[in-house]
Amino acid sequence: MHHDFLDRHARLESPVHRLPPRVKLAAAMSLLFTIILIPAAHAAWFGLIAVGLLAIAAMSRVPPGFLLRRLLLMGPFVLGVAILSLFQPGGEAIFLRLLARGTLCLLTVLVLASTTPFSEILRVLRSLRAPSILVTTLALMYRYVFVLVDEAQRMNRARASRTFGRGRSRLWRTRASVIGQLFVRSTERAERIFAAMSARGWRT
Amino acid sequence: MHIPDGFLDVKTAATTTGLALIGVGWAVRRVRKTLPPRKVPLLGLAAAFVFAAQMLNFPVAGGTSGHLVGGVLAAVLLGPSAGLLVLTSVLIVQCLLFADGGILALGANIFNMGIVGSAGAYGVYWLVRRAARGLRGQLAAAAFASWCSVVLASLSCASQLAFSGTARWTIACPTMCGIHMVIGVGEAVITTLVLAAVAATRPELLRDEARPAEGAGHGGLIVYGVLIATGLALFISPFASPWPDGLERVAENLGFLGKAVEEPLVPAPIPDYAFPSLGSPVAATALAGAVGTAMMFVFSFFLARLVSPRRAHDAHHPTGMQDHAPRLP
Numbered sequence: 001m002h003h004d005f006l007d008r009h010a011r012l013e014s015p016v017h018r019l020p021p022r023v024k025l026a027a028a029m030s031l032l033f034t035i036i037l038i039p040a041a042h043a044a045w046f047g048l049i050a051v052g053l054l055a056i057a058a059m060s061r062v063p064p065g066f067l068l069r070r071l072l073l074m075g076p077f078v079l080g081v082a083i084l085s086l087f088q089p090g091g092e093a094i095f096l097r098l099l100a101r102g103t104l105c106l107l108t109v110l111v112l113a114s115t116t117p118f119s120e121i122l123r124v125l126r127s128l129r130a131p132s133i134l135v136t137t138l139a140l141m142y143r144y145v146f147v148l149v150d151e152a153q154r155m156n157r158a159r160a161s162r163t164f165g166r167g168r169s170r171l172w173r174t175r176a177s178v179i180g181q182l183f184v185r186s187t188e189r190a191e192r193i194f195a196a197m198s199a200r201g202w203r204t
Numbered sequence: 205m206h207i208p209d210g211f212l213d214v215k216t217a218a219t220t221t222g223l224a225l226i227g228v229g230w231a232v233r234r235v236r237k238t239l240p241p242r243k244v245p246l247l248g249l250a251a252a253f254v255f256a257a258q259m260l261n262f263p264v265a266g267g268t269s270g271h272l273v274g275g276v277l278a279a280v281l282l283g284p285s286a287g288l289l290v291l292t293s294v295l296i297v298q299c300l301l302f303a304d305g306g307i308l309a310l311g312a313n314i315f316n317m318g319i320v321g322s323a324g325a326y327g328v329y330w331l332v333r334r335a336a337r338g339l340r341g342q343l344a345a346a347a348f349a350s351w352c353s354v355v356l357a358s359l360s361c362a363s364q365l366a367f368s369g370t371a372r373w374t375i376a377c378p379t380m381c382g383i384h385m386v387i388g389v390g391e392a393v394i395t396t397l398v399l400a401a402v403a404a405t406r407p408e409l410l411r412d413e414a415r416p417a418e419g420a421g422h423g424g425l426i427v428y429g430v431l432i433a434t435g436l437a438l439f440i441s442p443f444a445s446p447w448p449d450g451l452e453r454v455a456e457n458l459g460f461l462g463k464a465v466e467e468p469l470v471p472a473p474i475p476d477y478a479f480p481s482l483g484s485p486v487a488a489t490a491l492a493g494a495v496g497t498a499m500m501f502v503f504s505f506f507l508a509r510l511v512s513p514r515r516a517h518d519a520h521h522p523t524g525m526q527d528h529a530p531r532l533p
Contacts, residue, residue, distance in 0.1 A: 084371035101210030109303040131232040140248020148256040179257045180401025186253040190246035
């Protein structure tokens, strides 16, 4: 199982990776605002931003194929929402503008995500005074998402190796029981984690 | 239903972010007050659980597949406030690590899927639950609430897109709601099956009468209800004006419709959705929605009956899984 499916290239060595996460987060936010606020008449700006983003991506040494794959993975969602805009007067122009905006914003977030480890983002959130219970939840979620995805796949494999494919409704039932079982195991694991955390002196 | 960046304008993004901050702030307060410390790690694990559960695909017809969203599942298992925090965490991770849903649209996504789709749908669950007792009633309430969760979230999403001038309300609303009325059935079936599986193995995790769910309480539900009403009123009211001129005028004032062009209100893409014999397309769409809702309400009880574990068989098959297997001679 790939244990790096979340922020796979976030720990590479490059000038972009070395930037303080706070700066990167602020830069990404302001870039997103700029992309949204550019009036339709200034279409050339979109090209300029695209070139800039690609330059940053190249500098960060994140494999271009990886960025492209992620972009294509999320592309259909952008396209799906953009298509709704075609059914209105002057829809084609709005459609193209939305597509350009959506793709640029997607690329911005992808570059941010693949150059900043999630733990650093959490540290920024904590320093911004985000509620501690939310930050704790995010940190625990990030820590255990790999474990639970592994566990779900293991249960699924065990199930698949023991039962024959017998129609769709059967499959839905077994899949759902895997999810139910996963929840039961998560609560049990949470109890063990709490015991371990208290033993080490953790307080809310 | 994750709205990507670039589709909401600044006023919509700012409004939804404000509403989401209020809702999540309230949930944090509520959880801090009512959740015992030993349950705090459960929030993180539950968020990871929702994330992992969303990765399991359920095959639908013709090679397509769907997956759980989990808003009602989280709210029923943990209570609405804790459920909202869990959904918020899932959305933050999806947004920051997968670019699934935008950063500037994060507030809108939390409002749609967390506040409307989880805490709001829990209100529906709570209402139906008061009328229908027992495990079967609980499953039926969860089924109906899951369907409402998906449909209401899509309605809210459509209204924000229309308010931003991204899509026309008369297109976005019937299209989004129509598609999600179908998707919602899948969500209802999965949620009910999962809850039935939990009830079959660890019923004490589901028994909500004994312990008032963490962060439930009427006060909490009222706050979420007011937030949802405010949000929907803000985004939908410009389009729901009874005067035909109103829509155009508001659109002109806000400057997000180029020019008014005469167009049928409900267009061709989904002709089945509106009853053709009725005069007003708006009324027809509303009626179609109401009929769909009523049908789903009845179907929920049927579904609950179908999937609830049978007590008589449990003695022989403690897992509750074997009930429907054909017996070999």
